[in-house]
Amino acid sequence: MIRFCRYLPVVVMLAFFLMSCATAPVSDVRPGQTPELESDEAGLWMHMDKIEKKLKHSDRIETDADLNQYVRDIVAKLKPELADDLRIYIVRTPHFNASMAPNGFMQLWTGALLRCENEAQLAYIIGHEIGHYQKRHSLQQWRVMRNTSSTLAFVSLATAVAGVGFVGDVASLVAVAGVFAYSRDQEREADQIGFDLMVKAGYDPLEAVKIWQQMEKEREAARDKKQFILFATHPKAEERIETLKTLAQQLTGTSGELDGFKTPYTAATATFRPQWLRDELRKRKYNASEVVLNNLLESGADPAQMCFFQGELHRLRAEEHDLKKSVDCYAKAIAHENTPAVAHRSMGLLQWKLGQKDDAVRCFKNYLEAAPDASDLDMIKAYIDELELENE
Amino acid sequence: MNKRFFIFIAIILLLSACVQYKLVETGKPQLLAQAFEVEPQINWSKTAYKKIEKWTVDGPALEAITFYKGYVDGESLYTIHNAQKNLPVYRNSMTPNEIMEFFVDSLIAVDRAGYEWANFSASKATTSGLRPFKFAEQRGFRFDLEFSSANGLKYKGFVIGSVIEEKLYLICYSGEKQHYYPKYKAAAEKVVASLNLVEHNQ
Numbered sequence: 001m002i003r004f005c006r007y008l009p010v011v012v013m014l015a016f017f018l019m020s021c022a023t024a025p026v027s028d029v030r031p032g033q034t035p036e037l038e039s040d041e042a043g044l045w046m047h048m049d050k051i052e053k054k055l056k057h058s059d060r061i062e063t064d065a066d067l068n069q070y071v072r073d074i075v076a077k078l079k080p081e082l083a084d085d086l087r088i089y090i091v092r093t094p095h096f097n098a099s100m101a102p103n104g105f106m107q108l109w110t111g112a113l114l115r116c117e118n119e120a121q122l123a124y125i126i127g128h129e130i131g132h133y134q135k136r137h138s139l140q141q142w143r144v145m146r147n148t149s150s151t152l153a154f155v156s157l158a159t160a161v162a163g164v165g166f167v168g169d170v171a172s173l174v175a176v177a178g179v180f181a182y183s184r185d186q187e188r189e190a191d192q193i194g195f196d197l198m199v200k201a202g203y204d205p206l207e208a209v210k211i212w213q214q215m216e217k218e219r220e221a222a223r224d225k226k227q228f229i230l231f232a233t234h235p236k237a238e239e240r241i242e243t244l245k246t247l248a249q250q251l252t253g254t255s256g257e258l259d260g261f262k263t264p265y266t267a268a269t270a271t272f273r274p275q276w277l278r279d280e281l282r283k284r285k286y287n288a289s290e291v292v293l294n295n296l297l298e299s300g301a302d303p304a305q306m307c308f309f310q311g312e313l314h315r316l317r318a319e320e321h322d323l324k325k326s327v328d329c330y331a332k333a334i335a336h337e338n339t340p341a342v343a344h345r346s347m348g349l350l351q352w353k354l355g356q357k358d359d360a361v362r363c364f365k366n367y368l369e370a371a372p373d374a375s376d377l378d379m380i381k382a383y384i385d386e387l388e389l390e391n392e
Numbered sequence: 393m394n395k396r397f398f399i400f401i402a403i404i405l406l407l408s409a410c411v412q413y414k415l416v417e418t419g420k421p422q423l424l425a426q427a428f429e430v431e432p433q434i435n436w437s438k439t440a441y442k443k444i445e446k447w448t449v450d451g452p453a454l455e456a457i458t459f460y461k462g463y464v465d466g467e468s469l470y471t472i473h474n475a476q477k478n479l480p481v482y483r484n485s486m487t488p489n490e491i492m493e494f495f496v497d498s499l500i501a502v503d504r505a506g507y508e509w510a511n512f513s514a515s516k517a518t519t520s521g522l523r524p525f526k527f528a529e530q531r532g533f534r535f536d537l538e539f540s541s542a543n544g545l546k547y548k549g550f551v552i553g554s555v556i557e558e559k560l561y562l563i564c565y566s567g568e569k570q571h572y573y574p575k576y577k578a579a580a581e582k583v584v585a586s587l588n589l590v591e592h593n594q
Contacts, residue, residue: 058542059544284501318483349487349489352487353485375520376489376535378524379523379533382524383487
């Protein structure tokens with residue numbers, strides 16, 4: 001509320017300033033283009049610059065240089081002439097979303113990166129957002145809103161932008177992303193651009209279809225449909241899937257070799273995946289997360305890691321049959337040579353609860369053997385001592 | 393007395409009603425949850441809400457000891473209107489590893505729900521060094537904690553805990569990593585060392 005008050009005068013001034021401007025046709029953005037100083041667009045940019053500054057310093061930003069470079073390279077591959085005008089922020093938030101601000105900063109959430117199976121899918125998401133930027137959709141929306149809505153509605157939109165200046169929690173990130181809720185026609189246009197860009201760069205466009213099919217499966221499995229932020233502002237997934245399928249089919253045999261680029265994507269994201277999976281489970285939306293994990297497993301993600309996280313999901317959900325499923329998943333994970341060491345620990349804790357003390361001791365010892373420098377070494381040794389004492 | 397004076401007094405009263413800090417005096421034993429006593433070696437200021445009690449010297453955004461007092465099976469660490477179902481739930485069957493997970497997941501869930509945890513952000517909170525620890529001469533555990541503020545300032549902390557008579561007790565000392573954490577760490581350790589289980593139903 002305090003923040004709202006701080007921004008209110010600026011917002012009201014901005015609102016009235018913008019209301020005084022006439023609607024003009026909007027052309028595509030040109031490389032290096034910035035708005036004229038006294039235009040309504042300049043006011044909009046100025047405000048988004050402030051939000052970007054806050055976002056830049058947020059602890060939610062994934063700062064890893066290699067990962068950021070990898071994403072920037074995809075932008076350059078898709079639209080080299082705009083690459084210098086666009087800034088991408090990888091935001092550690094476990095929901096599927098991406099958004100583009102009018103001044104050229106893009107939010108790419110780690111929930112989207114987790115769900116992409118390959119580079120082609122990520123390229124489609126980025127290409128779609130580039131489409132919004134290229135067509136200056138947010139400026140168009142801003143002007144439509146100004147001309148068709150009541151003053152009150154317009155000011156409330158402006159205050160929504162102002163209120164998210166602190167960019168921290170998920171709600172405020174959503175507010176930044178969703179404040180320019182594009183029209184369906186604009187979304188379709190961005191889809192078409194994203195599609196064209198990905199094909200031109202040599203990516204297989206059927207991957208764009210797959211990611212929407214996957215999201216639809218996830219939404220169907222979820223108990224709480226409201227958690228699907230993207231579905232609130234975008235056209236229906238069914239429509240999108242059909243359109244993209246038709247476009248892809250029209251292309252068959254005309255665009256040479258198209259690829260999903262799975263290997264470079266896996267290489268760029270593998271280090272982060274355990275953390276993103278942990279973030280996913282922390283949402284506590286287990287039914288939807290189960291679909292994500294199953295899909296990753298089916299699409300060829302590391303089975304040891306996926307089985308371990310499936311076990312974690314069942315352990316945390318702890319509904320009927322979950323305990324048994326959890327044991328089964330950990331067992332599958334442990335059967336792989338490259339299983340994460342913590343799978344042994346998780347299995348040990350479960351066996352202990354099930355009263356299988358010998359098995360628990362064996363699992364804990366396996367854990368310590370696999371991770372001799374584990375930071376919970378002393379605690380695990382204490383568990384073993386306790387269990388062995390009980391067995392005597 | 394003029395009108396301005398009354399407005400000033402009204403504002404002061406309003407502000408003091410919001411803060412509700414009380415002095416915790418050096419050497420005066422403090423009772424926690426009718427179960428433990430601790431003896432502060434320096435003056436602290438305390439505030440409390442439900443099962444959470446917080447002591448600080450320079451302000452909770454800089455350093456604080458937080459006492460989580462007696463959680464039973466099925467309870468969440470925090471209370472959040474409209475988002476309670478998204479919070480992890482404590483179970484009596486939890487091992488120290490799971491309690492550590494429960495603690496940090498609770499901080500993250502509160503953070504995600506848009507509630508500021510004393511102006512901290514837990515999105516990148518990490519724990520380490522889980523080990524056995526005597527908690528008021530009872531069997532307990534201890535682990536270390538790192539997190540940051542929403543705008544990237546680093547914080548450090550430690551947590552000790554125990555389950556006694558099916559109730560979970562946790563004490564977390566945390567502070568800004570470079571200056572405030574070390575500044576009061578010894579005082580916080582003394583509070584922890586002074587923990588004493590008192591007879592029930594006294």
